[in-house]
Amino acid sequence: MFRKTYYLHSYGCQMNIADSGILSAAMEKAGYSPVADPAGAGVIILNTCSVREKAEERALGRLSELVKYKRGKETYVCAIGCMAQRMGQDLADKIPGVDFILGTEQLFDLPTLLDRRNGAPVVETAMGVDLEWAEFPPEPDNPYAAFVTITRGCNNYCAYCIVPYLRGPERHRKPEAIIKDINHLTGKGVLDITLVGQNVNSYQHEAATFPKLIKKVIDETGVERIRFITSHPKDLSYELIDLFATEPRLMGHLHLPLQSGSDLILEKMFRRYTAAHFGQLVDKLRQARPGIALTTDLIVGFPGESEDDYKMTLDAVKEVRFDAAFMFRYSVRSGTWAAKNLVDDIPEEQKLKRLQNLIDLQKEISFEVNQKEVGRVSKVLVDGTSRRDEQVWKGKTGGNKTVLLESDQDLLGQIVPVRILRADSWTLHGEVAS
Numbered sequence: 001m002f003r004k005t006y007y008l009h010s011y012g013c014q015m016n017i018a019d020s021g022i023l024s025a026a027m028e029k030a031g032y033s034p035v036a037d038p039a040g041a042g043v044i045i046l047n048t049c050s051v052r053e054k055a056e057e058r059a060l061g062r063l064s065e066l067v068k069y070k071r072g073k074e075t076y077v078c079a080i081g082c083m084a085q086r087m088g089q090d091l092a093d094k095i096p097g098v099d100f101i102l103g104t105e106q107l108f109d110l111p112t113l114l115d116r117r118n119g120a121p122v123v124e125t126a127m128g129v130d131l132e133w134a135e136f137p138p139e140p141d142n143p144y145a146a147f148v149t150i151t152r153g154c155n156n157y158c159a160y161c162i163v164p165y166l167r168g169p170e171r172h173r174k175p176e177a178i179i180k181d182i183n184h185l186t187g188k189g190v191l192d193i194t195l196v197g198q199n200v201n202s203y204q205h206e207a208a209t210f211p212k213l214i215k216k217v218i219d220e221t222g223v224e225r226i227r228f229i230t231s232h233p234k235d236l237s238y239e240l241i242d243l244f245a246t247e248p249r250l251m252g253h254l255h256l257p258l259q260s261g262s263d264l265i266l267e268k269m270f271r272r273y274t275a276a277h278f279g280q281l282v283d284k285l286r287q288a289r290p291g292i293a294l295t296t297d298l299i300v301g302f303p304g305e306s307e308d309d310y311k312m313t314l315d316a317v318k319e320v321r322f323d324a325a326f327m328f329r330y331s332v333r334s335g336t337w338a339a340k341n342l343v344d345d346i347p348e349e350q351k352l353k354r355l356q357n358l359i360d361l362q363k364e365i366s367f368e369v370n371q372k373e374v375g376r377v378s379k380v381l382v383d384g385t386s387r388r389d390e391q392v393w394k395g396k397t398g399g400n401k402t403v404l405l406e407s408d409q410d411l412l413g414q415i416v417p418v419r420i421l422r423a424d425s426w427t428l429h430g431e432v433a434s
Ligand code: SF4
Pocket: 154, 155, 156, 157, 158, 161, 162, 163, 164, 198, 199, 232
């Protein structure tokens, strides 16, 4: 007998987690209950990522495992999101047993499509759908911190990036729909909201720009903590930076992808800013909110990256002293501008060496930056326990740093003052401050 239960697992970025929250709400409205084990699910859903070939390999591997849970016609296996969008029918051919392949703009239709299924795999990947998808206010992935999508798609076409081809052009949600989602989530106890989009800084709905949207969220919702991701440096306005000075509910953390410290490489990547402009933004941010935590993304070994270009990235990292960074070596992503037009000319060995040096440098900087937290009291939202030790609470500072703390009190879901006792490169350790 078909069970009206669903198992949903997400790979990839915050956009995927936010999409999964909306889909969960849609599934539950259609009468499906969530289960944590695919063995107990009538509908098994994998929300996929396509940003790198490795991410796709992982998703394909997981999908091959998930089809083994099929019990004849009583279980549906669904691949949704970016990899489903990119592969379409090829995915159905590659992994027999997948019943639904729904792209980035069809995934919310899954509950309706489940009712209409007639046997053959359903493949839906059309783009350009009108997206006022917020009919289902999202289910939070975490009961205390949640993502709310404000834009979908991207118009930037950075040379190395597949996202605009998979998520289509930028579309911006109505401010009222965003406020409604946030009020829905805070009503469920969520304290920390991250506004998400591929490039939130370019948000524009009629007269509402991104800084105006943030003001509206502050004025019209009771959410305690507000964050946003991802910011493109070319669109980060001074008006937005000023909010860090005036709005304490806007948390002191910004993820600002630099990608390279070389203007030549930035130009080849079509990033449309210079390293000097990035440095000016960092100065302004630190004036507006002293101590703001800055994190970034960096790519080494982009086509044509000379030793000098690479050193400029190291210099930029030394200059800015990011709190943390996601660091990658360039790999060709088929379908992108770079894959079609540039020669991947940096030997793998050299890319790996550059990456390792960069990781070592950033690790040292992260360690030093985190030592400044020792002795300070930070407000920490406790959202769970340590993966290694369930007796140890885990939470996040306003600067988005993970804090582990021991306490006999039940701290779950509370924002508590924590004195930081020690720090390593990635984690702070503390105790509740009296
Ligand atoms: S801004 Fe560039 S890197 Fe970010 S999603 Fe758009 S194309 Fe990709």
